[in-house]
Amino acid sequence: MPPTVGWIGCGVMGSSMVKNLLAEKYEVGLYTRTESKAQALLDSGARWFESPAQLAVHHDIVISMVGYPEDVESVYLGETGILSKPSGDRRCTCVIDMTTSQPTLACKIAEVASRQGIASLDAPVSGGDVGARDATLSIMVGGDTDAFARAQPIFGVLGKQAILQGGPGAGQHAKMVNQIIIASTMIGMCEGLLYARRSGLDAQKVLGSVSEGAAGSWSLSNLAPRILQGDFQPGFFVEHFVKDIGIALAECEQMGIDLEGLKLARRLYDEVLQAGGGRLGTQALYRAIDNERERDGS
Amino acid sequence: MPPTVGWIGCGVMGSSMVKNLLAEKYEVGLYTRTESKAQALLDSGARWFESPAQLAVHHDIVISMVGYPEDVESVYLGETGILSKPSGDRRCTCVIDMTTSQPTLACKIAEVASRQGIASLDAPVSGGDVGARDATLSIMVGGDTDAFARAQPIFGVLGKQAILQGGPGAGQHAKMVNQIIIASTMIGMCEGLLYARRSGLDAQKVLGSVSEGAAGSWSLSNLAPRILQGDFQPGFFVEHFVKDIGIALAECEQMGIDLEGLKLARRLYDEVLQAGGGRLGTQALYRAIDNERERDGS
Numbered sequence: 001m002p003p004t005v006g007w008i009g010c011g012v013m014g015s016s017m018v019k020n021l022l023a024e025k026y027e028v029g030l031y032t033r034t035e036s037k038a039q040a041l042l043d044s045g046a047r048w049f050e051s052p053a054q055l056a057v058h059h060d061i062v063i064s065m066v067g068y069p070e071d072v073e074s075v076y077l078g079e080t081g082i083l084s085k086p087s088g089d090r091r092c093t094c095v096i097d098m099t100t101s102q103p104t105l106a107c108k109i110a111e112v113a114s115r116q117g118i119a120s121l122d123a124p125v126s127g128g129d130v131g132a133r134d135a136t137l138s139i140m141v142g143g144d145t146d147a148f149a150r151a152q153p154i155f156g157v158l159g160k161q162a163i164l165q166g167g168p169g170a171g172q173h174a175k176m177v178n179q180i181i182i183a184s185t186m187i188g189m190c191e192g193l194l195y196a197r198r199s200g201l202d203a204q205k206v207l208g209s210v211s212e213g214a215a216g217s218w219s220l221s222n223l224a225p226r227i228l229q230g231d232f233q234p235g236f237f238v239e240h241f242v243k244d245i246g247i248a249l250a251e252c253e254q255m256g257i258d259l260e261g262l263k264l265a266r267r268l269y270d271e272v273l274q275a276g277g278g279r280l281g282t283q284a285l286y287r288a289i290d291n292e293r294e295r296d297g298s
Numbered sequence: 299m300p301p302t303v304g305w306i307g308c309g310v311m312g313s314s315m316v317k318n319l320l321a322e323k324y325e326v327g328l329y330t331r332t333e334s335k336a337q338a339l340l341d342s343g344a345r346w347f348e349s350p351a352q353l354a355v356h357h358d359i360v361i362s363m364v365g366y367p368e369d370v371e372s373v374y375l376g377e378t379g380i381l382s383k384p385s386g387d388r389r390c391t392c393v394i395d396m397t398t399s400q401p402t403l404a405c406k407i408a409e410v411a412s413r414q415g416i417a418s419l420d421a422p423v424s425g426g427d428v429g430a431r432d433a434t435l436s437i438m439v440g441g442d443t444d445a446f447a448r449a450q451p452i453f454g455v456l457g458k459q460a461i462l463q464g465g466p467g468a469g470q471h472a473k474m475v476n477q478i479i480i481a482s483t484m485i486g487m488c489e490g491l492l493y494a495r496r497s498g499l500d501a502q503k504v505l506g507s508v509s510e511g512a513a514g515s516w517s518l519s520n521l522a523p524r525i526l527q528g529d530f531q532p533g534f535f536v537e538h539f540v541k542d543i544g545i546a547l548a549e550c551e552q553m554g555i556d557l558e559g560l561k562l563a564r565r566l567y568d569e570v571l572q573a574g575g576g577r578l579g580t581q582a583l584y585r586a587i588d589n590e591r592e593r594d595g596s
Binding site (some may be wrong): 073126165214215217289 | 425436474477479483514515568
């Protein structure tokens with residue numbers, strides 16, 4: 001019998017991932033803060049539960065994919081959280097947090113879980129809305145080898161690869177690397193597109209050239225076309241990326257490293273946020289970089 | 299009969315490109331500032347000529363792949379340059395500059411060439427040393443449609459695609475877009491690798507995860523592994539990239555746009571240059587970003 005899965009969080013990513021589990025005949029229980037967001041999945045065969053604690057009582061593995069570290073903390077350690085009940089009352093023996101969150105929080109959860117005899121993995125993902133939908137996510141995992149082996153079949157349904165990066169928190173650290181790389185890559189892409197337009201080129205044609213050379217990237221292939229169509233829908237929310245950058249910068253401060261590209265990205269993404277763009281996709285960075293936009297109306 | 303080709307410049311890129319032409323049985327004449335650099339190609343069947351002007355006398359098409367805009371200017375407009383002789387004495391009817399150079403200089407050359415009844419293309423490339431060797435370059439072309447059509451068979455030997463981006467200078471502008479995108483992408487990659495090391499992760503393993511997700515890029519696949527091996531050989535010279543960034547920033551100033559990522563890249567690459575790294579590969583940016591390197595010796 002495959003393990004039963006309790007799932008927390010039905011955002012852009014979580015919903016697609018649950019769909020993929022249901023398609024593979026997994027028995028999935030659901031909890032999410034806003035019940036209405038779960039409706040489509042409940043119609044597709046998932047069952048509703050009243051709290052993370054209830055999910056843990058009735059499922060072998062509980063997986064969370066929520067928004068912010070404070071949500072993660074409440075889902076695991078809160079009053080009706082996964083780890084709130086005495087362990088005897090629970091079927092759950094393994095928890096997996098796939099939210100992008102703080103490495104230190106991942107360690108804290110692993111410690112509490114371990115005291116209750118529950119294995120814990122931090123397993124954030126990369127690959128965006130497309131990757132969640134097509135199950136082509138890259139999954140970065142922190143935790144112990146046994147738990148990783150147990151979770152592999154589920155990771156196989158959700159993504160194209162899962163790599164154990166180290167102990168608790170290592171998945172989150174790897175994800176920070178991912179976000180740090182993306183932050184400046186996005187700056188380069190948006191600056192390039194702005195230059196293309198201002199120099200009078202056909203940006204679509206330029207994209208045809210630069211995507212195929214040394215400037216090529218996932219962002220350029222997947223997000224630049226959206227920018228050229230004026231499509232700033234998420235994808236991946238600006239407000240979540242700002243959260244990720246904040247976590248990374250806090251970690252950098254602790255390590256004593258100064259990442260100027262990342263700091264520039266924070267400043268530019270903050271501008272998008274201040275202008276009310278928190279629920280736009282990360283490609284909305286173009287708006288902050290096109291700093292003459294308002295003036296000449298282009 | 300395929301056109302005969304006069305070639306100027308035997309650097310990392312040029313040498314590989316001439317090899318590919320010779321392999322396809324093109325008749326190739328060579329001129330380069332340092333004759334010794336041409337020796338291997340002369341041994342492979344290319345013929346030596348004493349000046350760009352002499353190449354133009356004896357070949358249908360002359361192609362330049364040199365270092366700096368001042369080299370381009372001298373090769374075309376200098377005393378023994380391609381366009382220095384009265385046109386009656388020349389076989390050459392088409393010139394192609396594949397150097398990354400100033401858009402305005404491309405326009406000036408096109409104008410002088412046109413007065414002499416010679417077609418002119420600016421056709422810089424992307425894809426690095428690997429792309430030149432494997433003939434997988436992406437070629438960005440500015441000039442007129444007829445000349446582009448005539449050059450297509452040669453472009454087909456040198457790269458995997460050539461796109462006409464517009465009139466004279468448009469190839470150079472498209473290449474600036476390419477370099478602007480790369481500049482910040484390199485920052486993100488180096489910052490990500492630094493974070494990976496400082497947070498105690500196995501950087502090689504992290505690369506396995508992040509290359510396959512939304513952080514993926516040509517740089518990450520081709521240059522990050524070199525950084526992890528401590529291999530800072532060129533590839534593409536830091537001093538040439540600094541030149542390209544300088545051209546792009548000058549164009550930005552004229553257009554009235556402020557690209558902060560590009561300016562940060564210039565400052566960081568200048569540090570590499572100041573530390574004597576001009577003839578290293580562009581991945582040596584890692585040294586400037588790893589600003590604690592000297593202090594703790596890692």
